Amino acid sequence: MSKQAPTLEDVAREAGVSRATVSRVVNGVRNVDPAIQKLVNRAIERTGYAPNRAARSLVTRRAETVALVVSGAGDPSQDTRDTQDAFAARAFADPFFGRVVSGIVGYLRPRSMHPVLMFAESPQDRQEVLTYLRQGRSDGALVVSTHADDPLPASLAEAKLPAVSFARPAREVPLSYVDLEHRHGGRLAAERLLARGCRRPATVTGPLAVPASRERLAGFRDTLARNGHPHVPMAEGGFTTDSGIAAMERLLAEDPEVDGVFAANDLMAQGACQLLRERGRRVPDDVAVIGFDDSVVARSCTPALTTVRQPVEQMAAEMARLLDEHIRLDRTDPTCVLFEPELIVRETA
Amino acid sequence: MSKQAPTLEDVAREAGVSRATVSRVVNGVRNVDPAIQKLVNRAIERTGYAPNRAARSLVTRRAETVALVVSGAGDPSQDTRDTQDAFAARAFADPFFGRVVSGIVGYLRPRSMHPVLMFAESPQDRQEVLTYLRQGRSDGALVVSTHADDPLPASLAEAKLPAVSFARPAREVPLSYVDLEHRHGGRLAAERLLARGCRRPATVTGPLAVPASRERLAGFRDTLARNGHPHVPMAEGGFTTDSGIAAMERLLAEDPEVDGVFAANDLMAQGACQLLRERGRRVPDDVAVIGFDDSVVARSCTPALTTVRQPVEQMAAEMARLLDEHIRLDRTDPTCVLFEPELIVRETA
DNA sequence: TTGAAAGCGCTAACAT
């Protein structure tokens, strides 16, 4: 820098008061004479003062920053640079992630906290996250796991670092999380198909390693079983459009007469619709399709997707709120907050 | 915290050396006796020491953090919470953004620098970004503008804050940037269509307010004009699949005989393909389609998209490298780095 | 209500 940034000292001199007083004004502490307050504010303006975060953090012990960690399964063998890059891109490919960020930023920003983006795929990566937090670079972590057996939540809990996870950690880990009543979501989908008079329902599931996938499936199946459908054809997908296409193809091979499909997310539902049309089925007249999430594609694709809404933004905001609470209260018992899904009826079912 | 985090002092005591020596070991400074080094490292391990970032930043004047700013047009009237949330989600909806993040993280991470995510849509937001940087919370900014007339680059330049923009700032701003030779990209697409023997080419452009869109169009048009196609039907899109569908519909209305389409990004190309098939055209037999970007959808959609590749990850990494350089050299002249597009031939053309 | 002063944990210049 050509010119040194102005410090509290400079402002104090300019205003003819002490550092402490300026600090009080800056931090909005009461017990400051309004006249002096004005004086100081003017001095701040004149000098163009901006408080140095490092100095403040050093004493407050707060970074006013949280880590937003996208954490994968963590096969150590895959730890190449290529995979890592792809990992980041893949995470962002799902519209789901944009909504998570949206909700988090919505909460953090008014509190002038900021999210630091981190990707953790390998054990080293995860170690780095821990070190990062222990250095106080961020006050806590918001974790979005892409795999069921992500070991990060456990490490975080063990290190007693403030953290909140999106979705319940797979193993029993004493960590706060927000989640959806996935089972209810599956039930809503089943009920809708039944109400439409579907006689041959089937489902495209998410990766069965993911608990959410299993629960959506369970809710769907149980409801159908209770209504005279003991066996429901299913095909596992990978939450991508492509995998939805492939899964639908298998479903059609198993039962060419399917007339109702529940896909465990919108991307796969979209893929299913696409394949059905290619195979000459009209949606929803021949086959009804229900998605999950109510992501942006649900609204924008044609025909518009009937889907089970997951209030991702709200969930993400709640995640941030919980973390904030843990940080400020310095230690809180693990809390979990569950959200209810909602059926959004559009054109496909 | 129940237990105070160990400090340099603690480690020094444990190892029986001075703070300075521990600091040297931690920072890998030479001139340290290997024996003592070992001693210190053991002490670090025993105490579980992690250097406090705030303290270090206070003296080094580095946050080891950069702001990754997604910056919009900034109509002050739209400054509602809803719009903001949508803004974040929208930015992430484009696979382009995931690639940018990928490239940036790929560069930053090995240098243990971290990106802080920020969205700037309103004037207040932009002011916040400036304040944030002036507080030293990040060492510089990587700016991805979603609109041509984004005023942030100018403010950054004026404040002499280290910053690099993705794409040339609209007005003449003395700021570093990386960009693509968009014109060449348009030319590649035109040449491909000509080589295939297309006689009635048309194009779906990006938003014409975006310089990149205009340049791709210019390159496409100029090349065709030089080859006997003075007039080329065009329809403006908005870089989304939907807008691609709508634009293709208009194009078909203007000339039902089109046999070659250049779309200014892959999402729109995908939309165009979709509509063409719905209208009974085979792709590429009846109509050839060329996209732009070579994003993940290009590879995954069927038929796979022939497209003009933009090396987004490399560009983003270069952006980070430039910023890093500016930060370390403390002041560098604005630099621009241009990348060359490349035609990727797949199935649609 | 305001000021003086201690100290947060670290790096770096200087001394040894």
Place this chain on the structure above:
DNA sequence: ATGTTAGCGCTTTCAA
């Protein structure tokens, strides 16, 4: 090669 020491800019008792 190692130790001593002076701050970095801020918040926060404690006095006044």
